[in-house]
Amino acid sequence: MTEDINSYPLPTHSIPGLRFSDHLADIVNVQELLESRGIDTRNTRIERYIKYLEHVESANSVSAVKIFKNISDARFEREIDWEMYVLREIHELMWILKGLKAHIPAGIDNKLRMIVSGSDFAAMDTDTVSRNTQFELRIASYFCQMGCEVDLSTDTDVVAVSPEHIFYLECKRIAGSNALEQNLKKAKKQLMARMPSQHGKKAAYGIIAADVTKAAFPHNGLTIGQTSDHARDVVQKKLIEIAKPTITTPILTDCRNVLLCWLQIHIPSLVIHPLTTTTRFSSYGVINPYLGRKSQKALADFQAIAAVGDRPDAREIPSQKLVPRTSIALPAGTTFSLDENLLKVFFEGGNNYGKTADEVIAHLFFDDTDHKFTFFEFELLAAKIPFEKRKKLAENPNTTRAELVIEMYIQKYPYEHH
Known part of the structure; x- marks a missing residue:
């Protein structure tokens, strides 16, 4: 955790972020969307997230242990631990909500039922179906937000149609670094079997999306950074480390219409200066080195779609100037x-x-x-x-x-x- 901290100077501005009231409003919107589609949220994790945020927003003391029952784990000890784990879940649902507000994909209802049935925290989830499905919706949200036509009802996890191209995406959550190559090869095989060369007048291109959070951080817990930049780099270094075998022994050499392996880490992060809890969505693309001219154009189209993740939320509290402390006056009797x-x-x-x-x-x-x-x-x-x-x-x-x-x-x- 302390690696290279000397190279990160003390920030002079606060980190933009959303209020708890904004988080609460969004997760209530998620609940309303689910209920409107006939999906019952009573006694589910959605209801418990709302209850937790209502306590925080009203400044009441929060008994997270009573809200989230049957959690006995060393990772859930301090109040800030609970806060960060809850925000990690809520931030992913908020991201999915952004996409669904822009476009409702075909086949969405079955996917939503699956994610609602999942356990409260990904760190404790032993039923991978729910979180696997939630990862598919996370990936689909990029395309929905950018106005693509998205289909979740086919054998392929996500099919997205942009004005110029059609993308077929296979989504894998990797349980450990040893399973990475096997899962990427499996996804490649699925794409090659399911993806046509042409869809109407549009060329089809494949993308392998892999959540490698647990491979990077086996504890599936929290990260800590001295500053926001430090927290970002801790995660990025993990992504690059995991990507190395894929870069040195490319698995896409014989399929020019598969654009890249899109690796992602999604993890809560505690920033020490200024003290902030956040969730990091970090990505790293291992691009197929054998892409032709048309494939390069499709890659550029995808990269523009993926860049939607860099857009700030209009509700963010603007960054504020911080005045570093230069001295401390200790009274007599200290x-x-x-x-x-x-x-x-x-x-x-x-x-x-x-x-x-x-x-x-x-x-x-x-x-x-x-x-x-x-x-x-x-x-x-x-x-x-x-x-x-x-x-x-x-x-x-x-x-x-x-x-x-x-x-x-x-x-x-x-x-x-x-």
Whole structure:
């Protein structure tokens, strides 16, 4: 998590985002759409997401454990964990809603019934049918939003017709990196069997869409980034790493009408500065290196369609300027503490602290408030201090102890009026 954090400067502006009221409005719209098509949402995850957001929006204390029953997992401990996992689910449904508002594909009702029946969280879903179907709808939404005619009723997962081309897409969710090549080859075989060379007057082109979230992050949990750019790069590096075998041993060499393998990661992310919870939809395209001129034109058409994901939501709270903190005034009577064993390892230049990320290792108490700092926060700070400087700091342990705690405070609250 702390890799390369020094290369990401402290942001000077907040991250644009939607209000909880916007999230609630959209998920209610999802429920209304489902009900209008005869799909009952009572006692389903849709109803539970709404209940959770209503509590958050009304500023009432949220008992997520009571709303989402039978969840006993180490990944669901803190309030922010629940928030991020819920937002991950809601953001995907909101994205699907955007597409359905623009165009209702053929065969949509059976797909909607399948996704409603799924478990509350993808991280806990053992019935892959529901989430596989939801991935198909996520992919279809790109084309719906761009005005394509979309069909979900054929043997092919998604068929989308743009003004100039017709795209056949096979969608695969990859359970692990070892299963990637096998699934991509299976998708290729399905495309070659089902896709005509021509559909009316339009040439047909294939795309393999693969959700590799679980292959990249086996815990299927959360990611953390020091800044928004850092969080983005953590995910992009994973995508590139997963794509390498596909790039070095292309599976599309003998099918010029299959344009690319479109890899996606969809994962909740906690950005430390400024503190923000978000969901990352990251993509990486492994393009068929043997495309002809007409196929290149079809690829450009697809890339313009996929770029709809870069459009901002008109409801976003605009970015605000942030003023970095330059000093901290501590009143008389301020007290602090720092784990002594951890400090010893730090001075010695070691990395084996024997601490868990959430373990509290330091306190700073002033103005009737006990500011607690976790080992993860200490790791972020320690990663910026080279061994030579640590040896120098060890000469004055009492001063260093205070400085480290204050630095963690500034790291946690780097802006004025936090």
